[in-house]
Amino acid sequence: MGRPTAQVGHPTGQVSRVRRLATPLGILAAVAGAFAYVGAVDPNESGHYPICPLLKLTGVFCPGCGGLRSAHAFITGDLGAALEANAIATVGYFLFAVVWVLWLGRAWRGRPLRIALAPAWWWGVGAVLLIFTVVRNLPFGSALAP
Secondary structure (H helix, E strand, O other), X not given: OOOOOOOOOOXXXXXXXXHHHHHHHHHHHHHHHHHHHHHHOXXXXXXXXXXXXXXXXXXXXXXXXXXXXXXXXXXXXXXXXXXXXXXXXXHHHHHHHHHHHHHHHHHXXXXXXXXXXXXXXXXXXXXXXHHHHHHHOOHHHHHHOO
């Protein structure tokens, strides 16, 4: 037998490109939806979101504390307030955007996105999060507290 034929009206290249782009575009839609919700429902007003369990039980700010306020400020265009609420989260928004653009570009060209970080990088990320958490809970690091 011969080669399999493409679907009528859909050359094989276009169908596979649509499939390759579906995941990064779906992730973008989910993230945009979450940011739209946080942008519309202000976390600065009490009663909309639960309190961080670690903060409630211990009084200690976790690395994520202030993340919703940061996302709200970011989506409404107040970068300064976003950094004040949670600097690590704000950096993460930009990092996500860079990785997503790389992912989309590679998917468009039919190449997989491979981010292979050595264990030292993961330990480094963990160390930064730990240091951020400790410093934001000390008196001299109160500028990092939400």
